[in-house]
Amino acid sequence: MIVHFEPPSEEGIASVVRSASAERVALSIVGGGTRTGLGNPVRAARTLSTRRLSGIVTYNPSEMTMSALAGTPLSEIEAALEAKGQMLSFEPMDHRPVFGTSGEPTIGGVFAANVSGPRRYVAGAARDSLLGLRFINGRGEAIKAGGRVMKNVTGLDLVKLLAGSHGTLGILTEVTFKVLPSPPAAATVVVSGLNDAEAAAVMAEAMAQPAEVSGAAHLPESVRGRVIDGALPEGAATVLRLEGLADSVALRAQGLSEAIARFGPVSQLDTAQTKRLWADIRDVKPYADGTTRPLWRVSVAPSAGHQLVAALRLQTGVDAYYDWQGGLVWLRMEADPEAELLRRYVRAVGGGHATLLRAGEDERARIPAFEPQPAAVAQLSERLRASFDPSRIFNPGRLAAIA
Amino acid sequence: MSETIGFLEPRQAVLDRRLEIIADLADLLPEGSLISDERGLKPFETDAFLAYRRIPLAVALPETTEQVAAVLKYCSRYGIPVVPRGAGTSLSGGAIPQEDAVVVGLSKMSRILDIDLFNRAATVQAGVTNLNISEAAGADGFFYAPDPSSQLACTIGGNIGMNSGGAHCLKYGVTTNNLLGVKMVLFDGTVIELGGKALDAPGYDLVGLVCGSEGQLGIVTEATVRLIAKPEGARPVLFGFDSSEAAGSCVADIIAAGIIPVAIEFMDKPAIEICEAFAQAGYPLDVEALLIVEVEGSEAEMEAMLRSIVEIARRHGVKTIKESQSALEAALIWKGRKSAFGATGRIADYICMDGTVPLSQLSHVLRRTGEIVAGYGLRVANVFHAGDGNMHPLILYDINDPEDAARAEAAGNDILKLCVEAGGCLTGEHGVGIEKRDLMRYQYSQADLDQQMAARAAFDPHWLLNPSKVFPLEGRPAA
Ligand SMILES: Cc1cc2nc3c(=O)[nH]c(=O)nc-3n(C[C@H](O)[C@H](O)[C@@H](O)COP(=O)(O)OP(=O)(O)OC[C@H]3O[C@@H](n4cnc5c(N)ncnc54)[C@H](O)[C@@H]3O)c2cc1C
Ligand SMILES: Cc1cc2nc3c(=O)[nH]c(=O)nc-3n(C[C@H](O)[C@H](O)[C@H](O)COP(=O)(O)OP(=O)(O)OC[C@H]3O[C@@H](n4cnc5c(N)ncnc54)[C@H](O)[C@@H]3O)c2cc1C
Numbered sequence: 001m002i003v004h005f006e007p008p009s010e011e012g013i014a015s016v017v018r019s020a021s022a023e024r025v026a027l028s029i030v031g032g033g034t035r036t037g038l039g040n041p042v043r044a045a046r047t048l049s050t051r052r053l054s055g056i057v058t059y060n061p062s063e064m065t066m067s068a069l070a071g072t073p074l075s076e077i078e079a080a081l082e083a084k085g086q087m088l089s090f091e092p093m094d095h096r097p098v099f100g101t102s103g104e105p106t107i108g109g110v111f112a113a114n115v116s117g118p119r120r121y122v123a124g125a126a127r128d129s130l131l132g133l134r135f136i137n138g139r140g141e142a143i144k145a146g147g148r149v150m151k152n153v154t155g156l157d158l159v160k161l162l163a164g165s166h167g168t169l170g171i172l173t174e175v176t177f178k179v180l181p182s183p184p185a186a187a188t189v190v191v192s193g194l195n196d197a198e199a200a201a202v203m204a205e206a207m208a209q210p211a212e213v214s215g216a217a218h219l220p221e222s223v224r225g226r227v228i229d230g231a232l233p234e235g236a237a238t239v240l241r242l243e244g245l246a247d248s249v250a251l252r253a254q255g256l257s258e259a260i261a262r263f264g265p266v267s268q269l270d271t272a273q274t275k276r277l278w279a280d281i282r283d284v285k286p287y288a289d290g291t292t293r294p295l296w297r298v299s300v301a302p303s304a305g306h307q308l309v310a311a312l313r314l315q316t317g318v319d320a321y322y323d324w325q326g327g328l329v330w331l332r333m334e335a336d337p338e339a340e341l342l343r344r345y346v347r348a349v350g351g352g353h354a355t356l357l358r359a360g361e362d363e364r365a366r367i368p369a370f371e372p373q374p375a376a377v378a379q380l381s382e383r384l385r386a387s388f389d390p391s392r393i394f395n396p397g398r399l400a401a402i403a
Numbered sequence: 404m405s406e407t408i409g410f411l412e413p414r415q416a417v418l419d420r421r422l423e424i425i426a427d428l429a430d431l432l433p434e435g436s437l438i439s440d441e442r443g444l445k446p447f448e449t450d451a452f453l454a455y456r457r458i459p460l461a462v463a464l465p466e467t468t469e470q471v472a473a474v475l476k477y478c479s480r481y482g483i484p485v486v487p488r489g490a491g492t493s494l495s496g497g498a499i500p501q502e503d504a505v506v507v508g509l510s511k512m513s514r515i516l517d518i519d520l521f522n523r524a525a526t527v528q529a530g531v532t533n534l535n536i537s538e539a540a541g542a543d544g545f546f547y548a549p550d551p552s553s554q555l556a557c558t559i560g561g562n563i564g565m566n567s568g569g570a571h572c573l574k575y576g577v578t579t580n581n582l583l584g585v586k587m588v589l590f591d592g593t594v595i596e597l598g599g600k601a602l603d604a605p606g607y608d609l610v611g612l613v614c615g616s617e618g619q620l621g622i623v624t625e626a627t628v629r630l631i632a633k634p635e636g637a638r639p640v641l642f643g644f645d646s647s648e649a650a651g652s653c654v655a656d657i658i659a660a661g662i663i664p665v666a667i668e669f670m671d672k673p674a675i676e677i678c679e680a681f682a683q684a685g686y687p688l689d690v691e692a693l694l695i696v697e698v699e700g701s702e703a704e705m706e707a708m709l710r711s712i713v714e715i716a717r718r719h720g721v722k723t724i725k726e727s728q729s730a731l732e733a734a735l736i737w738k739g740r741k742s743a744f745g746a747t748g749r750i751a752d753y754i755c756m757d758g759t760v761p762l763s764q765l766s767h768v769l770r771r772t773g774e775i776v777a778g779y780g781l782r783v784a785n786v787f788h789a790g791d792g793n794m795h796p797l798i799l800y801d802i803n804d805p806e807d808a809a810r811a812e813a814a815g816n817d818i819l820k821l822c823v824e825a826g827g828c829l830t831g832e833h834g835v836g837i838e839k840r841d842l843m844r845y846q847y848s849q850a851d852l853d854q855q856m857a858a859r860a861a862f863d864p865h866w867l868l869n870p871s872k873v874f875p876l877e878g879r880p881a882a
Contacts, residue, residue: 149759150792157611
């Protein structure tokens with residue numbers, strides 16, 4: 001029987017943690033219930049949800065910062081920002097389509113999992129926007145880290161450490177983050193008909209231009225029809241996003257189109273189409289098919305993405321598309337066992353990491369979701385974890401193979 | 404001068420073994436890579452926080468990661484403190500040694516290992532200077548964005564130690580936002596690699612934790628950093644105002660309007676006079692405060708952005724507007740700003756504060772800073788990164804007059820308290836070092852500090868890496 005807690009206050013959370021720590025009973029930390037599939041399954045007798053710890057605490061549009069309680073729905077935050085023409089620069093993906101879940105993602109879950117989308121490779125990840133936080137450590141103490149200013153080197157940067165720690169170091173109760181003005185206009189320059197290797201070269205070329213490209217993805221022919229309702233032109237689509245003031249976007253789109261016209265036929269998408277396209281790319285729409293077929297999220301150097309896929313194709317059937325200038329590969333394979341093969345090839349192309357984002361229960365029980373770490377790093381991570389949560393009660397197993 | 408900031412008591416057992424340690428270390432290093440004579444050690448006794456000095460036991464200048472590992476392994480085995488050092492330009496005393504410590508200097512590890520334009524990344528040894536990276540990538544149209552004014556001298560290892568910033572960080576972020584990975588040696592001699600050209604490594608963000616850790620977690624020997632394509636053009640513009648308050652609120656309004664220039668730098672009258680006398684940058688001398696606003700992009704984009712900025716400046720009663728007409732003029736404008744600390748150092752001794760405040764508090768904190776320093780009978784010059792609220796009041800004093808020095812330190816402490824009360828922090832980019840160590844409790848509770856120290860101990864359980872820094876000496880966990 002799983003006991004569920006939903007304390008309405010930070011102190012309430014601290015007290016649940018203190019008793020769990022005293023009794024050495026594990027806690028599964030739950031935000032909105034939308035990223036159930038992320039990481040390894042957690043085995044815990046109690047769940048603790050931040051759902052009732054909800055609400056925007058302060059929002060200063062003129063200082064471009066917001067503080068919110070961890071259980072605040074992401075939708076509430078995005079609505080408040082949109083009303084002032086601002087946004088989260090790291091474009092958190094919505095995991096609901098791929099996981100087939102229906103809850104409300106929380107801002108605490110976004111930072112706890114460092115959830116970042118297409119703009120990440122130029123504008124930084126969620127962790128780069130996070131300025132400060134409050135959390136409850138495994139001793140049930142409320143800890144403050146960082147602040148609400150853009151620059152801060154006062155002591156160790158626990159803010160970065162907690163971001164992406166998947167609830168294994170502390171329970172976030174309040175987060176303070178930087179926001180940016182939403183670009184009033186956007187365009188996507190599309191180059192059609194390139195193979196994966198050619199696309200990688202075009203994306204690198206685009207990033208060497210002063211055009212300030214804020215999204216670079218490649219959708220091979222098998223994927224192209226599964227975004228924006230098939231509205232992209234025939235053939236594989238290499239897509240480059242530009243954002244900013246309308247005049248400037250138009251000028252840069254023109255310059256960029258000229259610079260890359262020699263690679264293939266070039267076309268453009270307007271602001272509205274651009275928004276839809278990059279939301280589809282962000283939320284992995286091509287593979288949001290209502291199944292739990294294994295889906296991998298592979299991060300490698302941008303030059304290595306297509307090499308990895310080409311090497312895998314010699315062994316097995318692979319369906320894949322690329323974001324982050326080729327450095328983020330979303331892929332599905334027909335091999336079994338696929339984890340060893342994939343992780344071996346990732347090492348062969350220069351290193352990176354393959355995360356099993358989605359899979360059926362069997363596979364999740366069998367395959368570590370995260371790339372195993374070298375022993376020295378794993379040991380260090382384990383010592384770090386013990387310094388936050390000495391009785392190891394938070395999300396046990398979530399980061400197995402990591403710490 | 405009278406010292407108000409304490410260091411840890413030197414370990415007698417280490418001092419007693421001095422000669423043996425020197426002989427052992429010499430065996431681990433190539434010829435000429437170990438300094439132990441008094442004259443040779445002197446240049447390492449302090450950094451740019453000149454008020455405190457300690458002659459170290461020895462200075463090791465390894466040439467490879469393996470040599471760094473050998474030295475650390477030895478020091479950890481015998482319980483010898485180690486102080487990592489880049490160029491020694493720290494303004495907070497981060498690189499000041501202590502009598503029982505071995506300084507590990509990275510100056511000989513100054514090779515650029517790889518410029519990878521396809522992946523927009525450079526891999527360099529830790530002793531490479533900040534400017535060298537941009538120079539190495541410059542011919543191909545790329546640069547490394549964080550640009551501390553000390554960039555000619557300071558090393559990437561030191562930048563990582565302090566999570567350094569610079570004038571252009573408003574748009575591009577500070578070191579932590581531009582650092583992709585590190586190779587680092589833990590205190591027990593283990594070599595680990597963190598991060599790399601693949602983004603979002605799984606597991607804990609150890610690169611993020613190491614950045615800004617002030618040499619307490621390990622010694623960085625290599626770094627992989629982000630390169631960015633140079634903008635089409637860049638243009639700094641000078642705006643002169645009749646009061647610091649007007650300039651301060653103009654900054655807040657530019658940001659509030661959703662405009663993010665590459666840089667917004669602020670100077671008050673004393674700073675303008677000092678810089679102009681030194682650099683002849685063409686700064687107006689009849690104004691109370693100056694903003695340098697730099698915009699970049701194509702000609703049309705710069706025009707559009709400048710139009711909006713000028714409009715805002717007019718609302719705040721701007722008195723002079725001066726656009727740079729040539730690359731030479733632009734360089735001169737920046738030369739004035741970047742030489743501010745050096746120029747100030749020629750007319751007086753100074754301590755440089757580094758508190759960061761929310762933009763809405765800028766005018767208030769500037770005014771109170773002036774009052775506080777005047778209250779101690781001292782002078783202040785303000786020159787700082789206004790766009791991100793990172794203030795640098797330079798408190799002028801006479802280092803040879805102990806009372807003057809004590810007053811300067813007291814004024815500095817009051818200013819930092821003020822920054823924290825205004826919702827800001829003690830240090831935006833210079834680090835805590837020894838300078839702000841004993842002020843950490845203004846900003847953090849004991850529980851907050853305990854958690855940070857517990858994380859630190861996961862790397863260095865016996866507190867031997869740069870041990871006198873960052874955390875107040877009392878209330879530390881028993882090692
Ligand atoms: C009684 C009960 C009801 C449930 N109802 C639903 C439901 O309606 N819909 C549904 O999809 N699932 C539901 N679940 C499943 C549950 O929500 C998931 O198993 C949960 O583990 C996934 O968390 P999340 O997706 O909310 O995390 P997210 O909020 O998406 O967070 C992702 C990761 O971050 C961690 N995390 C989240 N918030 C914080 C925080 N503040 N601090 C630190 N770490 C954090 C999580 O542990 C997780 O590792 C329910 C479970 C129970 C016990
Ligand atoms: C005139 C002047 C202007 C300045 N302007 C700026 C500015 O605009 N912005 C800014 O942010 N700073 C500025 N600084 C401060 C200083 O230059 C920075 O803090 C710089 O990053 C220090 O680099 P360094 O190589 O001199 O490091 P050091 O001073 O030698 O060391 C700095 C810290 O890093 C640690 N460290 C050094 N190397 C390593 C390594 N390889 N591994 C682990 N730890 C290491 C040291 O132990 C120490 O704690 C300025 C300083 C001066 C003197």
